[in-house]
Amino acid sequence: MEEKKKAVALRYDAQRDKAPVVVAKGTGELAERIIELAKREGIPVLEDREMVEALLRVEIFEEIPPVLYEAVAKILVFVQESRKRVSQR
Secondary structure, three states: OOOOOEEEEEEOOOOOOOOOEEEEEEEOHHHHHHHHHHHHOOOOOOOOHHHHHHHHOOOOOOEOOHHHHHHHHHHHHHHHHHHHHHHOO
């Protein structure tokens, strides 16, 4: 049996957020829609099963807990590097 897709979308605005915020999350068809929308909007998508499992425990519109700061910082670096590569094309 194929494992259901899982997805979590984060927002981080250094001007208004103390920490990244979960803005969408889901499994199955909802996860597929989140991923499709992100790709369509040019938002980088990173696959990390352990991270998505941890982030699924955070409620929507809640900041991530401090225990996840280091791991999510790696995601933010990935996003910044992805955006730089796109802008250099």
